Structure formats: structure tokens, C-alpha cells
Amino acid sequence: MSRSNQIIAIDGPAASGKTTVASMLANRLGFVYINTGAMYRSLALKVLRAGIHPEDSAGIERLLKTTSISFTRGPEGSAFVTLDGENISDEIKSQEIAQAASVISQLPAIRRYMVSQQRKIARRGGTVAEGRDTTTVVFPDARYKFYIDASLYVRARRRHRELRARGVCVPLYQLMKDLRKRDLADRTRKISPLRKDPGAILIDTTNLTPEQVVERIEQYLGDSLRREDNAVGLDGG
Numbered sequence: 001m002s003r004s005n006q007i008i009a010i011d012g013p014a015a016s017g018k019t020t021v022a023s024m025l026a027n028r029l030g031f032v033y034i035n036t037g038a039m040y041r042s043l044a045l046k047v048l049r050a051g052i053h054p055e056d057s058a059g060i061e062r063l064l065k066t067t068s069i070s071f072t073r074g075p076e077g078s079a080f081v082t083l084d085g086e087n088i089s090d091e092i093k094s095q096e097i098a099q100a101a102s103v104i105s106q107l108p109a110i111r112r113y114m115v116s117q118q119r120k121i122a123r124r125g126g127t128v129a130e131g132r133d134t135t136t137v138v139f140p141d142a143r144y145k146f147y148i149d150a151s152l153y154v155r156a157r158r159r160h161r162e163l164r165a166r167g168v169c170v171p172l173y174q175l176m177k178d179l180r181k182r183d184l185a186d187r188t189r190k191i192s193p194l195r196k197d198p199g200a201i202l203i204d205t206t207n208l209t210p211e212q213v214v215e216r217i218e219q220y221l222g223d224s225l226r227r228e229d230n231a232v233g234l235d236g237g
Helices: 018-029 036-049 057-064 095-104 108-122 134-138 152-165 172-188 210-236
Strands: 007-011 032-035 069-073 079-083 127-131 144-149 201-204
Touching: 007 018, 007 134, 018 032, 018 079, 018 127, 018 210, 032 036, 032 069, 032 079, 032 108, 036 057, 036 069, 036 079, 036 095, 036 108, 036 127, 057 108, 069 108, 108 127, 108 134, 127 134, 134 144, 144 210, 152 172, 201 210
Parallel strands: 007 127, 007 144, 032 127, 144 201
Antiparallel strands: 069 079
């Protein structure tokens, strides 16, 4: 898949596996990778470092003038996010940052700015973007849309493993409770709520590994491109 104007948009709830899948897919295709949620968490980190309240829209807007958020791929292929040139991938995984990002993402002016930046990044070429409103708001005209989901229990187990790997111990039942609350908040928020775009392909990752999910997406992309090529051949003779 080498067309430079392709955008692959992926949405889904927390811990559904979309971040891992999107990063792997972008790496395989040689595409630009955008984690929209990580961008808000990166901004939240800078906001808290600066002592600005997450609801202070004017203060955050001023901060944006000297803020640079980008994604870089390491030698082994993994992607990490940088804030003003600093790798802050691990630092933005805390609950404090997540809560601040949730507040910041509700500010209309900040959201408009971030969406414009995400679209600007995508202009560089083929892009894999993921988040919770990527298919519906950020890239509503994306050629390829996917919605990745999994059972609540499996998502909680995945989050449990992630936290344990970082030395953080949280009971599984608590993680299930937190995810259920997060799902409700994401789906009922006034600005850009989480929802499946009617045109998005649903992939249930409950019993699939990230590699299997990526393979399914690649299979769909291949079949879709072949259909497009056949149509061009018929129309163009």
C-alpha cells in the first residue's frame, strides 16, 4: 500500500488494543502514526508542569504557542511521543495526566486547535491515526475506517498487565469499574463522544492478538485496493 494520500482511521474504547495495533500497522506500512489521545495527554503534562488549571482555556491557548508535540519511531519500530523534543511516552500514562487530559479535551478552542494539528500531520503522507473520535470528527472523510473493541473483562486484564509491567498494582475489579465509568463518560460527553462511525469496520479483539488484528486490517486494505484498481481498470479501459 503505497498511495501517499491514504488515511487509515481507527477508533475504539480504552484498552481495546487500538494503540498497539495502529502503531504496528503504521510501522508495517511505513505510514505516519498519530495517537490523538497521546497528544491531549502530552498537552496535559505541559499544562500541569506550568501550573495552569486544566479548565483555563485562555492560559492553555497561550501555552500552545510554544508547544511542539510529535511522534517518533525508534530503531526497533516502536513509536513514542515527544513534547518539545522530550520523550514523555511513559510520563503521560499516569492517572493524573489522564484526568487532566479528559478535562482539557472538552475545551472547544483547544480541541479545534488539536484537530487542526492532527490534520496537518496527516498531510505529510499515508497516515494511521487512532483515538476516540478519529473516524467521526478528525478524519470523517478517511478512506479506511475501523472500530476496534473487546469485552470489558479482557480490556481490564490488558490494562492490569500493562500496569503490573510498570510496577503498579491495581485490583482487576477496580480496573473493570474504572473502564466502565470511562466508557460511559466517553460515550456521553457533549464534545466528540465515542461512537462507531456507520462506515467503520468493526473488529472484536477479545480473542485476537495484536498481530492477528493487524493482519485482518491488512487483508481488508488489500481487498479494498484490489477492488479500487479493478474499478479504475474498467472505467479507464
